[in-house]
Amino acid sequence: MRVAYRAELVGNPETGVVHGGVITTLLDSVCGLAVFSSFTQMRPVATLDLRIDYLKPATPGLDIRAEAKLDKMTRTVAFVSGYAYHDDVAKPVARASASFMLDSVGFKPTTSEQSSHSESTTGGATR
């Protein structure tokens, strides 16, 4: 997965470095994709938690790439790790560690009346 450098993504206008949230979004997406790509049929998935270490500032003007690896999948939870980098994954700008709940039932509000009062505890699924 790759995100191209754009002026709207800047978090620190003094340095031109992208906001940490851009890398968070990229790594959340690629970690989720690592889970989905291991399925033979579609299952609902919700992010339980995501931890990111920003190892060095991203270089302004450069694209950011990310890749992720499914470390372990149980019946209910998938554990994933990932890296964000410019050209060389051996020189990462950030690393991520995430866990995902599988078959997140109770997490499918479908009607427009559904509110956040739902008693679901299955996470902030994002996809």
Place this chain on the structure above:
Amino acid sequence: MIESLRALKSSGRFTAINSLVPYAQFIGLEVELNATGVISVLRNLRSNIGNTHIPAVHGGVVGAALEHAAIIELCYVLELDSMPRVINVSIDFLRPVLAQDLYLQGEIVRHGRRIANMRTTAWQDDPAKLVATAHANFKLAD
């Protein structure tokens, strides 16, 4: 930017801080003052939706908002010489973040001269029902 930030603070226009941060504008972050300090608001934008079935806000955008709310709190409470730089962030997703405004409150757990440890909470309709939380470390000075 710190000069601009100081100008905003001294003229009582702190809530305009996000006008200095392109990404905060891009995802629709705003700042509001209340009785106890500042809170951040992530406006309900179509472009922030990550799950179109529910629909729910993308977890990465929620993470970005949690991180940004911590930065806002630091800028509001402390007199900084430069913008805080994020070292790491750990996000817990507690409930679906639905397609409506999201409120975020940053809290300084501890800060020294160089590092601040922050906790941020996020809710939608009911402040007692958190939808996501984060803890994060920031570098305050080089």
